[in-house]
Amino acid sequence: MGYRLVADAAMILHAAFLVYMVVGGFLAWRWRWTFWPHLATAAYGLGIATVGWVCPLTHVENWGRARAGEETLPSSGFIDHYLTGVIYPAEHLWTAHVAVAAAVLVSWAGLAYLQWRARARPDSPASQVQQS
Template sequence: MLYRILADLAVFVHFLWILFLIFGALAGRRHKVVKVIHLSGLLFAVILHVFSLICPLTYAEIYFTRLADPTAAYSGSFIIHYLDRLIYIALPPIILLALTIALALFNVLVYFIRK
């Protein structure tokens, strides 16, 4: 039971992290610490995609899911199952890389646009 909760928590945190990478510039414009974390996260995401690496949150989710039930058809609850589909979109790697770079550039532009 504990491993199932930890696997679901990893999916939920992963989803929140993605939302932060998409919308973090909105808060980062007002708070320097948020800006540094956000820009670092964007750089990390680009590096992961450029070098075809897997996000550590994905490893955590897989690890806890296998500990919970290695034979599960899909992990977690109904909601977690569909959050997984949002997180792990089936697109060619080059498209994901292009989208990640576009997202990073857009967010950097948001930081430079003055109020």
């Protein structure tokens, strides 16, 4: 049972990582310090998608699954097992990657705009949020 908990925890962390990769830039609109962890998350996600890096959480989940006597994830990994064909059709993987990239870029553009607006109007509420 303990190994199954390890596998499940890795799966949940994997999902949280992906959710944060998509929405983390929007969180930075409110909490500016979260931009830097989001930048690292987005860069790592880009490396996984383009270079083919393997996420260490995949290894942890496979380790827990194997020791719990369950089948491991396919060699294509977490996204292909849990998301492709479940959340979006398999033939739209590239579209899903583009949508994630667009969400990240829109969130960063919005953050840049908020930063610019705060600097342009020092007495605005946005500048007070920036200082806190």
